[in-house]
Amino acid sequence: MAKHAEEKKFLEFSRRHVLGLMGSSAAAIGLGLPGRVYADDDEMIRSHGYSFFGDLKYPADYPHFDYVNPNAPKGGQIVLSARGTFDGFNRWAWRGNPQTDASVVAESMFAEMPWGGGAPADSLTDSYNLIAREVEYPKSKRWCVFHMRDDVVFRDGSPLRAQDAAFTHNLFLEQGIRSFARSVSQRIEGVEVIDDHTLKYTFVDGISRRSLISQVGGTPILSEAWYKETGERLDEPSVMSPMGSGPYQVGDYEFNRYVVYERNPNYWGWDHPANVGRFNFDSVRIEYFADATAEFEAFKTGIYTFRSEGSTKRWATGYDFPAIEKGHAVRQEIPNGNAPSNSGMIFNTLRAPLDNRNVRQALSLAFNFEWTKESLQFNLTTQRNSFVENQDWMADGLPEGKELEFFKALGDVVPEEIYTEPAVMPHSSRSSNPIDRRNKRTALKLLEAEGWSVNDEGKMVDADGNQMSLDFLVISSWDDTRKAMIETYNNTLRDWGIEVNDNAVDAAQGQQRFLDKDYDMINTRILSFSTVGTGLKQLFGAETAEVSSYNPSALRSPMVDAIVDAALEANSREEEITALTALDRALRYERVIAHAGYVPAYWVAYYDMLERPEKLPPYAVGVLDFWWMNQDKYEALKASGALR
Known part of the structure; x- marks a missing residue:
């Protein structure tokens, strides 16, 4: 689907941050050149890139990625569009309305697609050195050293040094987005400048080694001198573009x-x-x-x-x-080839009554996918069943085999329904009317069991007579089809006696309300997942739920937290897929989203x-x-x- 300006702000870091944390470019044993062995018999690896399972696809002397045209002509201008507004170029500011592509000016140790996405685009697990000449790490991955190129310069022509990378790392800790800074500080013990072109990161003991090297290798590098000369801050809006080394x-x-x-x-x-x-x-x-x-x-x-x-x-x-x-x-x-992002009506579980799973299930029944598909989407969308649609790790039926063993090892945090009920599937609705009477009856019974009933005035009220009232965040620049889908859904809730405020706001106000989680419901996206990494904690973890913009539902589930922690200990791709399947099953059980269709x-x-x-x-x-x-x-x- 189109990525317009205000949508991209909702997912404010590029793949180098979240997907890097998720393990899209993580470590593998046996990569590159086996090097010297330290006193503790920890084998050293030096390599031109970094991958989690198996060897890197491209050898050290690769001439270019397979899918590019190496003889592509240079020149011309491509013109794109965006909706909304922008007021500056500090992409990492917590306030304001920065231009959404403004991070393109910066690069990291590993190569990226600076306009969004990972390089290479033909692998989920590989990363290749860019500013780094070599990456060195022990087999235990207790630390890593980047041996940097000596010919990299910022756009003002000044040399890019290891000191700049260390400065930027600390800048993100001090002034960066809160959930990211918290995640980094708990996993990276320190950064050490060995010389102008050698940088060492040491990782915290007793945690998963998963995605640590990819995380530091994917952090953008900005100029220390520029920040000191200008007095700019990473957390403040600015009309100035940060000093980077990008193309x-x-x-x-x-x-x-x-x-x-x-x-x-x-x-x-x-x-x-x-x-x-x-x-x-x-x-x-x-x-x-x-x-x-x-x-x-x-x-x-x-x-x-x-x-x-x-x-x-x-x-x-x-x-x-x-x-x-x-x-x-x-x-x-x-x-x-990617699993589609999980778009739909998302419930903010920080706010009552949406902190109740059964209430969320009931309100999900108000969404009529079949009517939406026929009446608003010209039969061009497909029903989404899973958080990882069409992937090998999509949960199905009851947990069996390795997945069942995985759940049993988690203990009491797993509800009995996980074992006795098939993976949650979307409800079906009649397409003849947006209000499906069968689903309405089911929803009203669920709500009644949680203390909500319809009074003589047709209002959905609690035991004290207070009407259920929901605030649905809508951005004025969203397209008409999306607005119509939201309006139809909200009208169904109103038919049930629920008061809904869905007055549209401008992009800047919507961005701030989104970051502050100042809404009951919103129609947006939750990222999908293909590998295991600590970025899953930002997507679904309780620890950062209140501050992470990747977790619009603010999900806080002991079961999900336990799954992510256990997944980080996976020792093979087979074990990883088992854990990801369990995660999909658990997320569907939590009912934090009424899934819309996808293309x-x-x-x-x-x-x-x-x-x-x-x-x-x-x-x-x-x-x-x-x-x-x-x-x-x-x-x-x-x-x-x-x-x-």
């Missing part, structure tokens, strides 16, 4: 209208094998629009040139405009001067990463009047 930098901009990211003239890494065939556009321009209608009209007239479509209505009915009919623009469905493909439309590799990697479309512009086609489209 792009902020160029021209006008707040709330557009921003242009242009090539960094001092970029050091164009010939690095992790960068070959990538970063092909001279500039990336992002146009801002107040609403979905204005945004789509602008694409039809060529004001911007690439679009990720998130509306089933527009996909079904909107792409019959002249640019498509004349072949100036194309639309495509591109397979998506099992990327929907994209773009003007025909944009080109891409014939075979895309499974985990990313990569339009800003490894697509390119055909200049001759651009000139022809410009001459025809198809582009503004």
